[in-house]
Amino acid sequence: MTAVVVDEVTKRFGRTQALAGASLQAGAGVTGLLGPNGAGKTTLLRMLATVLAPDAGRIRLLGHDPGKPDERLEIRRRLGYLPQEPGFHRGFTAFEFVDYVAILKEMTDRHARHDEVRRVLDMVGLTTVSGKKIRALSGGMRRRVGLAQALLGEPDLVVLDEPTVGLDPEQRLRFREMISRIGEGRSVILSTHQTEDVAALCATVAVIHGGRTLFHGTPAQLVEQARGRVWLDDQRSPDARLAWRTGTGQHRNIGDVPPAGVELVAPTIEDAYLLLIGDESVAVAA
Template identity: 65%
Template sequence: MSHIAMSDLRKSYGARDAVAGLSLTIGPGVTGLLGPNGAGKTTLMRMVATVLAPTSGDLRLLGLDPADREQRTEIRRRLGYLPQEPGFHRHFTAFEFVDYVAILKEMTDTRARHREVRRALELVGLGDVAGKRIRKISGGMRKRVALAQALLGEPQLLVLDEPSAALDPEQRLRFRELVSELGGDERIVLVSTHQTEDVAALCQRVIVMRDGHAAFDGTPAQLSGVADNRVWIAGSRDPRARLWWRTSEGLHRHVGDPPAGAQLVKPTIEDGYLLLVGPAAVPDAVAA
């Protein structure tokens, strides 16, 4: 039962639905969640990580019901979670922090636990700074410490909320390599991100969220396909474009309905994403 299944899942805060009746099934592999701020990504991630209870709807994780206390504990035994804003105790060293989380994950054999902590820290490239206090390491390193704790015990379900934020390009490359290796046959990796490049590099499947709904669910290629024949380059800004921006070459890249004779270019995932969630989103472009 290696999948996440949700049916009419809803999380409300007062009158506002952060997640508004979402129905999805997510299987093994790396699935990316894209969406603007406030789209409901983090709320969804927190529900999948069992730290937030849905207001209504049905959620099954690895075939288990997180609403049931015993089954929730069982899910947590198989879960690795990187929260969007990891709260560290800054006086801990990187090793102490990951070791502490390892105990919370019921790893009681000291020798085996320490071996696992070292493995996780090595995986994220922090083996040589394990003894440094968290307050003394950079933001990017802290993010990797948080990632290390999520990798403890080789979890079956890995929930990573904006894992590549604060990482420099080299670290981001390494992170992509690591996560793509993690998304094996059995493991479900759910990655929430603002980085469309991450999705292109990592994910077999991408879900774009907007206002608590899934505005798109498909492959990265399908997402860029949303903008097929709708991206063009021109020397000056075309007011008919739904979105546009100036490129580093001084040209203007436009997304929307092109005028006749426009110089069409190959769309990227970002173009597709912007068409979906931009100010003039195109509802009929949603892929099933």
């Protein structure tokens, strides 16, 4: 049995089809949702966070049905969620804010709760600034406050919507390390449109585009899809689906059939992702 089962889920907002039959399965470890802006990642994560119901399809979280109030409560007791834009109470200190969320997570024993708040703030490296107002913290520190609240009570399912967005390279590195550790023995689902995050963090990856799941597997399997389909050339190849000029002046081409005599190179996860999304774009256009 897997912690997250999403089966052929659809969701429409007015005229916009946000999800059009997305599917996903995730067990312990970090699973990345990769896709361009507007792909439906956030809509899917909101469903995993039990705050949005699908129009059709089936979702099971931690063995429960989020559509049933009693089971939804059970899920929420074992869930940590960091939305894309958390909307912090900026007049609160970091400690006060995490403490506030801890109460909403039913931790009403004051001493035990305060110990737990200190523990999660320590986990994200915010102990020294826990007394500072959130408005005085940097963007990276605020993201860490958000992550801290998501870790309260050692949740079995952690849902993170673009947790590394807006972070500088060093902060992103620290964040990846934290998330990687959190994923040991629990299910972490994170969305991102940065392929480096997936390559560095995720045991499994799902590529979502146009509200559908285009790929579901390991990052290595995703990369394998592009093997033999990436080549360097002095110019943009007419056979390429996508091509861009690199820093060396050569063009990196990705496409179905490389021309004879070109230099094939090892694909990256970004190549594979772009190839997949490009394929889909062509399919949609056709």
